[in-house]
Amino acid sequence: MRIPVLRRRRVPEYEGIAGAARLDRRTKNLTKRLQPGDIAVIDHVDLDRVAAEALVACRPAAVVNASASISGRYPNLGPEIIVAAGIPLLDSVGQGVIGRLPEGEWVHIEDDILYRGDRPVAVGTMLDKESVRAAMEEARAGLSTQIEAFAENTLKYIREERDLLLDGVGVPTIRTAMDGRQVLIVVRGYHYREDIAALRPYIREYRPVMIGVDGGADALIEAGYKPHIIIGDLDSVSDEALRCGAEIVVHAYRDGRAPGMERLDELGLEGIPFPATGTSEDIAMLLADDKGANLIVAVGTHATLVEFLDKGREGMASTFLTRLRVGGKLVDAKGVSRLYRSRISTTSLLVMCLAALITIAVTIRVSPLGQAYYHVFKAQWDSLVFWLQGIFS
Numbered sequence: 001m002r003i004p005v006l007r008r009r010r011v012p013e014y015e016g017i018a019g020a021a022r023l024d025r026r027t028k029n030l031t032k033r034l035q036p037g038d039i040a041v042i043d044h045v046d047l048d049r050v051a052a053e054a055l056v057a058c059r060p061a062a063v064v065n066a067s068a069s070i071s072g073r074y075p076n077l078g079p080e081i082i083v084a085a086g087i088p089l090l091d092s093v094g095q096g097v098i099g100r101l102p103e104g105e106w107v108h109i110e111d112d113i114l115y116r117g118d119r120p121v122a123v124g125t126m127l128d129k130e131s132v133r134a135a136m137e138e139a140r141a142g143l144s145t146q147i148e149a150f151a152e153n154t155l156k157y158i159r160e161e162r163d164l165l166l167d168g169v170g171v172p173t174i175r176t177a178m179d180g181r182q183v184l185i186v187v188r189g190y191h192y193r194e195d196i197a198a199l200r201p202y203i204r205e206y207r208p209v210m211i212g213v214d215g216g217a218d219a220l221i222e223a224g225y226k227p228h229i230i231i232g233d234l235d236s237v238s239d240e241a242l243r244c245g246a247e248i249v250v251h252a253y254r255d256g257r258a259p260g261m262e263r264l265d266e267l268g269l270e271g272i273p274f275p276a277t278g279t280s281e282d283i284a285m286l287l288a289d290d291k292g293a294n295l296i297v298a299v300g301t302h303a304t305l306v307e308f309l310d311k312g313r314e315g316m317a318s319t320f321l322t323r324l325r326v327g328g329k330l331v332d333a334k335g336v337s338r339l340y341r342s343r344i345s346t347t348s349l350l351v352m353c354l355a356a357l358i359t360i361a362v363t364i365r366v367s368p369l370g371q372a373y374y375h376v377f378k379a380q381w382d383s384l385v386f387w388l389q390g391i392f393s
Helices: 051-059 077-083 129-141 143-167 192-198 199-204 216-222 259-267 282-290 305-310 317-327 334-341 345-366 368-392
Strands: 019-023 038-044 060-065 089-090 108-109 114-118 119-123 125-127 182-187 209-214 229-232 248-251 272-275 294-299 328-332
Touching: 019 192, 038 051, 051 077, 077 089, 077 129, 125 129, 125 328, 182 216, 182 282, 192 199, 192 216, 192 294, 209 282, 229 282, 248 259, 248 282, 272 282, 282 294, 282 317, 294 317, 294 334, 317 328
Parallel strands: 019 038, 038 060, 060 089, 182 209, 182 294, 209 229, 229 248, 248 272, 294 328
Antiparallel strands: 019 108, 089 125, 108 114, 114 119
């Protein structure tokens, strides 16, 4: 009886860039299963910085975008990050590419063409540093139009949420006490890992209430902390984080719909709905402010106008107004880490310890009581040395 020999599946060899295709119209869903060496196929107009950093962290062989990575509306930050990381970016290949490729199919890129086997699937434009720089310059010229739209969205948000912004109407009741305490809000955004690492001394001393905004809860757990509250629509937080025992506040629509509650029901967990039209990081700040926090430290959140626009949705107007609402309570994590470290340096601490030891030694030397303790200690030490010599002699 012949025993069949199992052979490994041979990977086709092509010129250019090759890999297994991983496809998803939502970039943050794709990065959950994207492996090093795969080719990421996305549909992301104006690729933003957070999505680009998540893609770069997965180390794909290339990124193929069905839409324009830089539409020209504003100078978005994502394409520059991908190109700077040395990852090829094939741009504007057309909306139909995702429907024409099955998940995991071996594809390759050659001369701005995406192939499935020997058959061309889509044609795009390979972006490099020069083309990205030129597109960014053109986008900066059209920034004024986006600022006008941003202002209109801001006025619209004021009309819809003036009761929440001005009087705190609609903020839910929670168990976690924040009155008079400091609150750390973590969003899995810009440089969140570095910021959390820099804040370790601050967290150790002040023990703030920790709020994870969606995936920010996983970021806290990854850093070795347990969030007190998880807040968001729960579309990018893991089941393990939701089960960590934190109080869960679900971001709901103004009409009461809360898709995140369905997920909690499936997991057998309870949540508190918070209806609001802003972003999840905004309602986290409003919650902390309403419950009496005396300082709000933000990790990974948006701070500049370009970052607001780079998020790519009208809700960024709420971010602008929320920061006006919380006022002087809000501090960026980078500022806290710099101020905290400046209070006492490592060199100063060593000098203080050395001075204290010298003071103790001088006191023992000159005081009668110190002399008595010194002779007692010396006698005990001599006895210990004599005992050890007896063992080894």
